[in-house]
Amino acid sequence: MATTHSVDSSEIAYERHGDGQPLLCLHGGMAPRQYWRPVLPHFREYAPVIPQRPGFGTCLDNMAETSAEGVLDREAQYVRTLVDAVDGEPVLFGHSFGALTAIEAATEAAVDAVIAYEPAVLPEGYRQQADLADRMATLVDDGEREEAVKRYIEQVLHPDGIDEFDAWLSEWPVWPDCVELAEEVVRMNRAVEQYRLPETLDVESPVLVLTGTNGPEFLRESARDVHEALPHSRLVEFDGVSHSGPGEAPDRIAAAADAFLQR
Known part of the structure; x- marks a missing residue:
C-alpha cells in the first residue's frame, strides 16, 4: 500500500494497479478493496487507484470527532489530496457516497473527468422522511451490528428483497468485513x-452519471x-442493473465509461 498525507497530516493509504492514466475508485458504504475486485480487469488501459477511505481501515486521530456535517468535507479533502499525489490529471470513479464525494471533490480539483454511479443524493420528498441512520444507530447501540448493516443492504442495495438473504450474504465478497464499518456507515x-x-x-470537468433500473x-x-x-x-441508464452496478455488471459499466472517456 502506498501512502500520502492530507493537509491535517492524517495518513491516507491506497493501492495502485497498472501504469495508465490514474482512475481513482471511490467506494460507498462497503469495504473498498473487496468492492472493486470485479471492476479491475475491465480497466486495464488505466491505473486504478483504490484508497482506504478515512474511517474504513485507517487510524485517524480525529475520526471520532468527525460529525455528520463534516463527513462529506472530510471525504472530498482526502480525494483532493490523492489527486495532487498521483501523476497527471486522474479520472474520479465513484459509487454511491463515493460518487457524491467525487463530484464534490471535482469542484476544487483538477481532474480529467468524473464517473458517478448513482450518487448518494436524496430527492427532497424522500429525504424528509429518511431515517435509515437513526434505525441503524439504534441497532448498533443495542449491540446488533450485523442487523444494522443488513438494514442498509436491504434498503439501499436490494430494496426489492433477496431470496435466502443469509445465504446470499455468505457469498457476498465484502461480508462480514463490512460489519466492522457500522458506525462509519x-x-x-x-x-x-x-x-x-x-x-x-x-x-468544470465532464461527468458521466450512471444508474440502473x-x-x-x-x-x-x-x-x-x-x-x-x-x-x-451525460446520463446513462442500465436495464436490469441494481445499485451495485460496478460490481454486478463491471463489463457494461466499463464499456460505457471507456466510451465516455475516449470522447
Whole structure:
C-alpha cells in the first residue's frame, strides 16, 4: 500500500494497479478493496487507484470527532489530496457516497473527468422522511451490528428483497468485513440525509452519471437530478442493473465509461 498525507497530516493509504492514466475508485458504504475486485480487469488501459477511505481501515486521530456535517468535507479533502499525489490529471470513479464525494471533490480539483454511479443524493420528498441512520444507530447501540448493516443492504442495495438473504450474504465478497464499518456507515447516512443538492454543481470537468433500473427508484431520480445540476454531463441508464452496478455488471459499466472517456 502506498501512502500520502492530507493537509491535517492524517495518513491516507491506497493501492495502485497498472501504469495508465490514474482512475481513482471511490467506494460507498462497503469495504473498498473487496468492492472493486470485479471492476479491475475491465480497466486495464488505466491505473486504478483504490484508497482506504478515512474511517474504513485507517487510524485517524480525529475520526471520532468527525460529525455528520463534516463527513462529506472530510471525504472530498482526502480525494483532493490523492489527486495532487498521483501523476497527471486522474479520472474520479465513484459509487454511491463515493460518487457524491467525487463530484464534490471535482469542484476544487483538477481532474480529467468524473464517473458517478448513482450518487448518494436524496430527492427532497424522500429525504424528509429518511431515517435509515437513526434505525441503524439504534441497532448498533443495542449491540446488533450485523442487523444494522443488513438494514442498509436491504434498503439501499436490494430494496426489492433477496431470496435466502443469509445465504446470499455468505457469498457476498465484502461480508462480514463490512460489519466492522457500522458506525462509519451510520455517519455516512446521516451526511446523506442532511445533504441538499444545489441548483448548479460547479464542476468544470465532464461527468458521466450512471444508474440502473433495478435499484431504488429514489436513487434513479437523484441521478437524473444530479445530471441536470451539472454543466457538462451525460446520463446513462442500465436495464436490469441494481445499485451495485460496478460490481454486478463491471463489463457494461466499463464499456460505457471507456466510451465516455475516449470522447
